[in-house]
Amino acid sequence: MASxxxxxxxxxxxxxxxxxxxxxxxxxxxxxxxxxxxxxALLKKQRGACAICLTKPxxxxxxxxxxxxxxxxxxxxxxxxxxxxxxxDSRKVLSRMIKYLSKCKGE
Numbered sequence: 260m261a262s263x264x265x266x267x268x269x270x271x272x273x274x275x276x277x278x279x280x281x282x283x284x285x286x287x288x289x290x291x292x293x294x295x296x297x298x299x300a301l302l303k304k305q306r307g308a309c310a311i312c313l314t315k316p317x318x319x320x321x322x323x324x325x326x327x328x329x330x331x332x333x334x335x336x337x338x339x340x341x342x343x344x345x346x347x348d349s350r351k352v353l354s355r356m357i358k359y360l361s362k363c364k365g366e
Contacts, residue, residue, distance in 0.1 A: 291322050291331055298322065301334050309336035 260269050263278040265285075270278040277285070287293050301322075308315045310323070310333035320334035323343065335343070346352040 287322070291324060293322070293331065298334075301331070305334055309334065309339050311335055311339040 261272050261276070262269050263272060263281055264276040265281040266278060268278060270280075272278055273282055275282070284295050287295065287298055302320065305320075306315075309320060314336055316336045318337075320336060321340040323332045323335045323340060324330060325332060326348065346356065
């Protein structure tokens with residue numbers, strides 16, 4: 260155990276001499292321009308659940324953002340975040356997926 264270079268707490272550190280908490284803080288700020296307080300406010304607003312499927316995962320929710328406008332849309336579970344990514348955030352693709360699924364469900 261060593262002291263984190265940011266917070267000074269004695270914890271297990273990564274190769275950049277930061278604890279996991281400070282590493283997450285830096286990643287949130289660098290990637291999305293938010294801090295942990297903003298993330299926690301989003302989490303509270305969503306009642307700890309994914310913005311799409313409404314499940315409450317055991318782990319952290321992913322920050323979902325619009326790549327074109329660089330705006331945060333909400334927090335998503337791993338599965339919903341992956342689904343949007345595989346559909347390339349395309350409304351057309353997602354609409355086609357819904358139509359495709361409707362064939363089997365009789366909707």
